[in-house]
Amino acid sequence: MKDINGKVVIVTGASSGIGAGIALRLGEEGAKVVVNYASNSAAAQRVVDTIVAAGGQAIAFQADLAQPQQIAPLIEAAVAEYGRLDVLINNAGIYRMDTLETISAESIDAHFNLNVRGLLLTTQAAAKVMSAGGVIVNISSGVSKSPSPVAQVYCATKGAVDVLTRSLALALGERQIRVVGIAPGLTLTEGNTEMVQPFLDHFVEKTPLGRAGYPRDIAAAVAFAIGEDAGWITGSTIDVAGGMVF
Numbered sequence: 001m002k003d004i005n006g007k008v009v010i011v012t013g014a015s016s017g018i019g020a021g022i023a024l025r026l027g028e029e030g031a032k033v034v035v036n037y038a039s040n041s042a043a044a045q046r047v048v049d050t051i052v053a054a055g056g057q058a059i060a061f062q063a064d065l066a067q068p069q070q071i072a073p074l075i076e077a078a079v080a081e082y083g084r085l086d087v088l089i090n091n092a093g094i095y096r097m098d099t100l101e102t103i104s105a106e107s108i109d110a111h112f113n114l115n116v117r118g119l120l121l122t123t124q125a126a127a128k129v130m131s132a133g134g135v136i137v138n139i140s141s142g143v144s145k146s147p148s149p150v151a152q153v154y155c156a157t158k159g160a161v162d163v164l165t166r167s168l169a170l171a172l173g174e175r176q177i178r179v180v181g182i183a184p185g186l187t188l189t190e191g192n193t194e195m196v197q198p199f200l201d202h203f204v205e206k207t208p209l210g211r212a213g214y215p216r217d218i219a220a221a222v223a224f225a226i227g228e229d230a231g232w233i234t235g236s237t238i239d240v241a242g243g244m245v246f
Contacts, residue, residue: 003228005030008082010074012036012065012122013092015043017189018139021215022089022222023058027051029223033058034078036092038065057082065092065118066110075125087226088126090119090161091139098153108153115157116164123168123179132176135226138165139218140183140237146246158183162237169235178234180225185241187213208243217242 009026013019015037024047027033033051035058037044044060051058059081063074078085093115098107123136140161147155165181172179186203204212221240224230 007086009087011089019091021219025219027056066114134177181237
């Protein structure tokens with residue numbers, strides 16, 4: 001897309017999975033991509049190398065967004081490397097199984113510190129350097145509307161993300177910065193390739209389009225959300241799930 005070409009984009013949690021898929025797609029479209037990662041530098045560098053090999057521009061930058069002091073350096077790195085920041089993709093997050101019986105204070109803290117606090121503080125830091133026309137995309141989940149009793153805390157964080165998408169859009173609209181949510185359904189990534197087949201089949205059967213999603217499906221929706229054709233969309237969360245309801 002011509003309107004993505006040249007944009008400076010940070011993708012958080014982009015060393016693998018949906019984040020890597022987003023970084024690769026935006027790199028293909030000509031964006032200058034900052035590939036954020038928390039710990040897997042080799043995987044992040046592979047994403048960078050793939051973008052560069054295809055003629056794009058990208059750098060990797062380590063920052064654990066659950067640690068507030070590591071957030072500002074990420075934003076500063078993008079501005080130092082490329083001169084500005086146009087787009088923030090808030091993708092970094094963790095997922096753990098937590099039933100009512102197994103929930104712990106540690107799990108609650110781990111989920112909310114990254115999935116909610118990290119997202120909000122990263123947006124705060126990014127908004128300080130963004131100009132009119134900037135876009136923030138929050139990666140949510142279908143479980144924000146159809147929560148699972150075996151992932152109580154994760155689902156709660158994604159509900160919070162949807163609320164933040166709306167409230168941040170209200171806060172930033174005056175500056176002409178848009179905030180859009182993208183809610184994937186079941187998406188096959190490195191983290192769930194060993195999913196038990198009956199479990200996978202259960203969700204595929206519930207999907208009108210008859211398959212699981214892939215990172216490229218989510219990346220395509222993100223590319224639309226940050227482009228000019230989505231210029232009248234803000235504060236909304238778009239389901240990208242093949243029609244599935246969890």
